[in-house]
Amino acid sequence: MKSTSDTRYNQRIHVDFSNMIAENIGARGIPESDFTQAMIDLQYAVSQTDSKRDEMKWRDLHSSQDAVLCDVKRIASRVRDRFDTFVVLGIGGSALGPIAVHQALNHLHYNDLPHDKRNGPRLFVEDNVDPQRMSDLLDVIDPRKTAFNVISKSGSTSETMAQLLIILDLLKKTVGEGWVSHIIATTDKNKGNLIKAAQQYGFDTLYVPDGVGGRFSELSPVGLLPAAVCGIDIDKLLAGAKYMDEICTDEFNDNPAYVLAVLSFLSQRMGSNISVMMPYADSLKYIADWYAQLWAESLGKRYDVNSNEVFCGQTPVKSLGVTDQHSQVQLYTGGPYDKVITFIGVETLKCVVDIPKELESIPDIAFLGGHTLNELLSSELYATRYAVTKSGHMNILISIPEVNAFTIGQLLMMFELQTAYMGEILNINAFDQPGVEEGKQATYALLGKNGYGSKLAELNAAKEANKTYSV
Amino acid sequence: MKSTSDTRYNQRIHVDFSNMIAENIGARGIPESDFTQAMIDLQYAVSQTDSKRDEMKWRDLHSSQDAVLCDVKRIASRVRDRFDTFVVLGIGGSALGPIAVHQALNHLHYNDLPHDKRNGPRLFVEDNVDPQRMSDLLDVIDPRKTAFNVISKSGSTSETMAQLLIILDLLKKTVGEGWVSHIIATTDKNKGNLIKAAQQYGFDTLYVPDGVGGRFSELSPVGLLPAAVCGIDIDKLLAGAKYMDEICTDEFNDNPAYVLAVLSFLSQRMGSNISVMMPYADSLKYIADWYAQLWAESLGKRYDVNSNEVFCGQTPVKSLGVTDQHSQVQLYTGGPYDKVITFIGVETLKCVVDIPKELESIPDIAFLGGHTLNELLSSELYATRYAVTKSGHMNILISIPEVNAFTIGQLLMMFELQTAYMGEILNINAFDQPGVEEGKQATYALLGKNGYGSKLAELNAAKEANKTYSV
Numbered sequence: 001m002k003s004t005s006d007t008r009y010n011q012r013i014h015v016d017f018s019n020m021i022a023e024n025i026g027a028r029g030i031p032e033s034d035f036t037q038a039m040i041d042l043q044y045a046v047s048q049t050d051s052k053r054d055e056m057k058w059r060d061l062h063s064s065q066d067a068v069l070c071d072v073k074r075i076a077s078r079v080r081d082r083f084d085t086f087v088v089l090g091i092g093g094s095a096l097g098p099i100a101v102h103q104a105l106n107h108l109h110y111n112d113l114p115h116d117k118r119n120g121p122r123l124f125v126e127d128n129v130d131p132q133r134m135s136d137l138l139d140v141i142d143p144r145k146t147a148f149n150v151i152s153k154s155g156s157t158s159e160t161m162a163q164l165l166i167i168l169d170l171l172k173k174t175v176g177e178g179w180v181s182h183i184i185a186t187t188d189k190n191k192g193n194l195i196k197a198a199q200q201y202g203f204d205t206l207y208v209p210d211g212v213g214g215r216f217s218e219l220s221p222v223g224l225l226p227a228a229v230c231g232i233d234i235d236k237l238l239a240g241a242k243y244m245d246e247i248c249t250d251e252f253n254d255n256p257a258y259v260l261a262v263l264s265f266l267s268q269r270m271g272s273n274i275s276v277m278m279p280y281a282d283s284l285k286y287i288a289d290w291y292a293q294l295w296a297e298s299l300g301k302r303y304d305v306n307s308n309e310v311f312c313g314q315t316p317v318k319s320l321g322v323t324d325q326h327s328q329v330q331l332y333t334g335g336p337y338d339k340v341i342t343f344i345g346v347e348t349l350k351c352v353v354d355i356p357k358e359l360e361s362i363p364d365i366a367f368l369g370g371h372t373l374n375e376l377l378s379s380e381l382y383a384t385r386y387a388v389t390k391s392g393h394m395n396i397l398i399s400i401p402e403v404n405a406f407t408i409g410q411l412l413m414m415f416e417l418q419t420a421y422m423g424e425i426l427n428i429n430a431f432d433q434p435g436v437e438e439g440k441q442a443t444y445a446l447l448g449k450n451g452y453g454s455k456l457a458e459l460n461a462a463k464e465a466n467k468t469y470s471v
Numbered sequence: 472m473k474s475t476s477d478t479r480y481n482q483r484i485h486v487d488f489s490n491m492i493a494e495n496i497g498a499r500g501i502p503e504s505d506f507t508q509a510m511i512d513l514q515y516a517v518s519q520t521d522s523k524r525d526e527m528k529w530r531d532l533h534s535s536q537d538a539v540l541c542d543v544k545r546i547a548s549r550v551r552d553r554f555d556t557f558v559v560l561g562i563g564g565s566a567l568g569p570i571a572v573h574q575a576l577n578h579l580h581y582n583d584l585p586h587d588k589r590n591g592p593r594l595f596v597e598d599n600v601d602p603q604r605m606s607d608l609l610d611v612i613d614p615r616k617t618a619f620n621v622i623s624k625s626g627s628t629s630e631t632m633a634q635l636l637i638i639l640d641l642l643k644k645t646v647g648e649g650w651v652s653h654i655i656a657t658t659d660k661n662k663g664n665l666i667k668a669a670q671q672y673g674f675d676t677l678y679v680p681d682g683v684g685g686r687f688s689e690l691s692p693v694g695l696l697p698a699a700v701c702g703i704d705i706d707k708l709l710a711g712a713k714y715m716d717e718i719c720t721d722e723f724n725d726n727p728a729y730v731l732a733v734l735s736f737l738s739q740r741m742g743s744n745i746s747v748m749m750p751y752a753d754s755l756k757y758i759a760d761w762y763a764q765l766w767a768e769s770l771g772k773r774y775d776v777n778s779n780e781v782f783c784g785q786t787p788v789k790s791l792g793v794t795d796q797h798s799q800v801q802l803y804t805g806g807p808y809d810k811v812i813t814f815i816g817v818e819t820l821k822c823v824v825d826i827p828k829e830l831e832s833i834p835d836i837a838f839l840g841g842h843t844l845n846e847l848l849s850s851e852l853y854a855t856r857y858a859v860t861k862s863g864h865m866n867i868l869i870s871i872p873e874v875n876a877f878t879i880g881q882l883l884m885m886f887e888l889q890t891a892y893m894g895e896i897l898n899i900n901a902f903d904q905p906g907v908e909e910g911k912q913a914t915y916a917l918l919g920k921n922g923y924g925s926k927l928a929e930l931n932a933a934k935e936a937n938k939t940y941s942v
Contacts, residue, residue: 092797300802331771
């Protein structure tokens with residue numbers, strides 16, 4: 001499927017890692033021979049990931065959801081017909097995926113467009129419990145014309161459940177009879193609290209399959225319903241994921257997710273504890289946020305699978321080109337050799353904008369006239385890669401032919417597979433998040449949940465024991 | 472002025488650094504004696520910064536702008552009376568400050584409010600040259616009702632000048648006679664291209680004073696005009712900055728900017744090359760972005776002031792509580808000891824939102840009912856600090872009594888002073904950005920600007936010399 005005769009090939013995304021290699025960028029790069037050897041030595045990461053395919057249901061979402069897709073489209077159609085606003089209540093993976101895909105594929109000022117120019121209802125994704133956030137949202141929506149998609153696989157996400165209680169109460173008061181049709185639940189089919197609530201009231205419900213954790217759930221109903229509601233072609237999104245899965249199942253030298261994992265491993269070993277993602281397109285801005293969760297939560301781990309303390313995890317950093325050239329690039333070129341920068345470039349953007357010839361008496365401005373914003377953007381990407389490379393800092397370029405549902409599907413699957421391979425290379429469990437338990441339990445204790453008395457005592461004792469330093 | 476008898480004291484922001492100290496958090500913290508000694512040893516950073524007060528005009532903006540404020544208010548009033556939309560054309564400091572202050576002090580869905588509920592015209596800040604961004608903006612504004620604030624101190628910012636050429640052409644075509652009144656220029660009074668363009672056409676113009684670089688310019692007309700246009704009390708913003716400047720001029724032990732600089736220095740020396748800023752309020756989300764520029768561009772430097780290669784610079788990371796508890800906190804608790812996390816908490820939020828008692832048959836949800844979102848948010852902040860501390864990771868809490876113009880003014884000045892002190896401690900120039908020159912020149916070369924032929928030859932030679940690695 002990597003052959004150029006595959007009709008999908010001209011929409012394939014590519015990875016250029018020339019600027020990772022010492023022979024090109026100097027002593028701070030990876031010697032070509034190290035890379036070649038590592039590609040051979042670490043192949044077990046691919047075969048072990050492949051052998052766990054049955055557990056990793058997120059990998060099959062592109063082909064396992066025929067019946068689900070009917071439900072998603074049916075509900076989406078109902079929402080589009082009946083409501084002018086769609087609000088996602090969710091946090092973490094339940095929010096970051098929907099935001100990233102919407103920003104990538106819809107108008108950048110989608111909510112500001114008049115109704116007939118939009119692809120669907122207005123979209124708000126509420127991923128915080130700041131009371132001002134809730135209050136300000138309620139100032140700009142009419143609950144009588146709004147559908148709410150409550151997303152929590154476990155149904156134990158306090159933030160989302162608190163939002164649900166507020167919205168339940170609001171709908172009962174403002175909509176009255178029929179309020180139940182304003183809520184769609186996306187959750188586990190069999191366990192947890194949200195399915196109980198959904199059954200109690202009879203909400204329309206979609207299910208997150210087993211083996212699909214929050215940060216790997218964008219291609220499940222978690223992401224598909226918001227996408228379909230806002231007019232995105234979810235079949236093409238899945239087709240893109242399928243194409244990338246096929247690419248990555250083939251020969252290891254032509255597997256971009258594996259190449260990225262090997263480069264991550266080698267650069268981390270050389271001291272790069274920071275991974276910057278810098279797309280050069282506003283549409284891809286929140287792909288970097290989605291990736292930051294995937295990378296941080298999957299690979300930031302105290303223990304390996306044999307319970308050895310490893311304290312591993314690269315810190316992901318979100319950046320945006322060209323914007324952050326005026327904020328972060330000084331650090332990237334002048335600062336320490338502690339990071340890898342992954343640029344994302346788009347070959348053909350959605351439109352062309354000319355820079356008119358004006359102010360011709362001022363040469364330092366006038367030279368821009370006659371070019372296009374597209375040329376300016378691509379020149380700045382080229383120039384920034386050049387400057388970062390010249391200063392000897394490792395960097396990668398991911399090239400996307402154009403931003404559409406098919407290429408975004410590829411991109412998501414590529415990063416998910418890179419993360420899974422990296423978990424195998426580091427010998428850690430990339431699919432759990434034990435480090436957030438402590439905070440959850442402390443929150444329960446502070447809110448007086450039953451059974452957390454001893455945790456509350458622990459919190460109070462810690463407070464007593466500590467000396468305060470402040471200014 | 473730190474005395475509790477000062478009437479401003481109850482609005483003073485505070486820094487709690489208990490969780491930086493080894494006696495509280497264990498071996499990965501800073502021993503109290505090291506901290507105490509460093510506070511004495513590094514005082515030169517404060518006195519040297521104070522002695523350069525004449526060069527650092529950004530520090531005096533709270534008191535040096537009486538005449539300027541009249542101009543700002545006059546122009547703001549004209550814009551508010553006449554236009555329904557205000558667009559900032561700027562990048563870097565010209566965008567990040569206006570965005571941060573607007574998000575902090577105005578409604579979170581400001582542009583979505585009906586006109587009579589807003590504090591002023593709709594605001595768009597255009598800090599990229601992505602053609603889709605420009606095209607999508609033009610879909611949602613009416614140039615005949617829109618004012619454009621072009622901001623560039625040097626007037627040589629290609630991105631902003633390209634935007635200006637596009638908008639000039641658009642206004643001439645759509646507005647015709649009188650189009651000049653739609654543009655306000657903010658730039659250097661004497662040099663550069665933008666002042667020439669402004670004089671050629673007769674734009675309303677505001678000036679960025681000498682000694683005020685882009686990332687230190689929020690309290691100059693760069694930030695004050697957009698703030699005043701959108702109804703923010705700019706006098707209170709400046710009064711807050713003045714209060715913090717006074718606090719930091721006094722006894723060094725009570726100088727929060729200095730304490731933060733000393734803690735940054737010590738933690739970096741112990742291996743923390745990452746600085747996370749995590750406000751627990753949506754209103755403060757973009758303060759972290761503004762800070763990321765300030766910290767990265769000021770302190771990410773290849774050379775010290777004596778031209779020694781130092782490659783210094785902590786990498787700033789933006790995070791948002793509670794949202795990123797579900798994205799990044801797994802890494803912060805389980806990952807390496809390579810970062811300091813600065814939480815920002817707000818004591819009194821703008822509103823209180825109750826969580827109603829619903830779903831009482833499901834105890835794991837029902838325990839939330841009867842609380843408020845405010846309690847949930849503050850409990851999660853407390854719990855997350857506890858979890859991060861328990862895992863031995865250094866963290867700081869900045870407490871803000873409430874988010875208002877006076878406290879935001881304090882916050883900006885505190886971070887600016889922290890950055891200036893840090894420059895002195897590291898013996899680097901915190902006010903230049905030589906590392907972005909290479910990329911600028913390469914862009915000029917690629918766009919065929921006169922005089923960059925040899926740079927273009929250099930780029931082509933580099934391309935020839937490199938071997939391509941891709942997948």
